[in-house]
Amino acid sequence: MSKPTHPRRYKGLVIMVVAVVAIFAASHWWRQSLDQAVARSYPPSDRSESTPRIVALSPSAVEIIYQLDLAEQLVGVSRFCQFPPEVSSKPVVGGYLDLDFEALLQLEPDHVLLLVEQESLAQRLQQLGIETISVDHTSTTGIIDSIEVLGSAFGKEDKAHSIVRHIRERVQQVRQQYPAPSPPxxxxxxxxxxxxxxxxxxxxxxxxxxxxxxxxxxxxxRNAYRGAIAYPSLSREKLIQINPDVIIDLIPEKVWEKADRDQLLQAWSSYSELKAVQNQRIVIIHQNQHHIPGPRFPDTLEAFAQAISPK
Incomplete structure (x- = not known):
């Protein structure tokens, strides 16, 4: 049996504990502890895997879920998911950097779909007892593979095969319709x-x-940028040094709707040194889907082919 704590010692112990908690609350580990407490408050229920509850955080994964006819199983998305339009009716659980863990856990997901770049988030969710599926959308092969992976995970193998077959046919059609110029x-x-x-x-x-x-x-x-950075920031001097033959300018849909469209194109004339400007090879592409590496990528490929190899 433990001995009673002396009042003064007890008071000192309380003060010390309060101080430690205050420091701990400011740390990253406190947030993790909070997440675990929330997880205990909202434990995942025992449901049949035939009707999984899915949360998808990336727009590309959401598009695949809809194409696989799994819209009813999709119970949550991030704020970045805007297509198809009916996704607006789904609960939003924040973004990549400010994910609302409590809102996510209240949805009781069986699976959370992430991109491979979100490994740290995947580990954190797994610590909370949530199964994650990470997909690689950094390449067209990765996109196609992810359709097969998700189709297999959720019992939609035949649908996945059909989607993949259609994508490959579309890619082949585009490449036949727009032969590669020489030199590139x-x-x-x-x-x-x-x-x-x-x-x-x-x-x-x-x-x-x-x-x-x-x-x-x-x-x-051929990519005019030959450096080692995945998404470089280019100064005026660097752009002039690169001097591309063609510029494909991806403009967000909201900007396109509100901006002076002629001005968006005319703005490039300030770079009169560029071959692309001199030869009027500036092409603006304004649909949001062209920023998203998802199952509609053959449409983006066709838009690029039209810009690079115009008929």
Whole structure:
């Protein structure tokens, strides 16, 4: 049997504990402890795997879920998921960097779908007892493989095979319809820029990784950026040094709807030194889907092919 604690010693112990908790509360580990406490408050229920509850955080994964006819099983998404339009009716659990763990756990998901880049988040969710499935959407092969993986995971193998077959047929059609030019033009893909500026500024380009640089090659071009950065930020001097033959400018749909469209194109004229400007090879692509490496990527490939190998 333990002995009673002396009052003064007890008071000192209380003060020490309060101090330790205050420090702990400011730390990353306190957040993890809180997450675990929330998990205990909302334990996942014992349900049949025939009707899994799915939360998908990436727009590309959400698109695959809908194409696999699993919309009813999708119980939560991130704020970035906007397609198809009916996804707006799904509960939102925050974003990549500010995921609302309590909201997520209240949805009692059986599976959370993540991108492979979100490994630390996957580990954290697994610590909370949530099964995760990570998909690789950094390449077209990864996108296709993820459709097969998710189809197998949720009993939609036949549907997945059908989707993959259609994607491959579309890719083949695009490549036949737009033969690669020789020599291949040097193409710069502008992933984002400051569209409020009088001239393109704060340019983020497709670098040496990701699906956009793959689209360039598949569409018959060559990436004008030859550095080692996946998504480089280009200064005016660097852009002039690269001097691409073709510029594909990806503009968000909301910007396209509100902006002066002629001005968006005209802004590039301030780079009169560029071959792409001199030869009028600036192409604006404005649908949001072209930023998303999902199952609709053949449409993006076709848009790139039209820009690189115009008929």
């Amino acid at each position: 033009p040097r193409v710069l893909v502008c992933i984002s820029r400051d569209t409020s500026s009088a001239h393109p500024d704060r340019i983020i380009a497709a670098g040496n990784a990701g699906v956009h640089q793959e689209y360039i090659t598949m569409a018959g071009g």
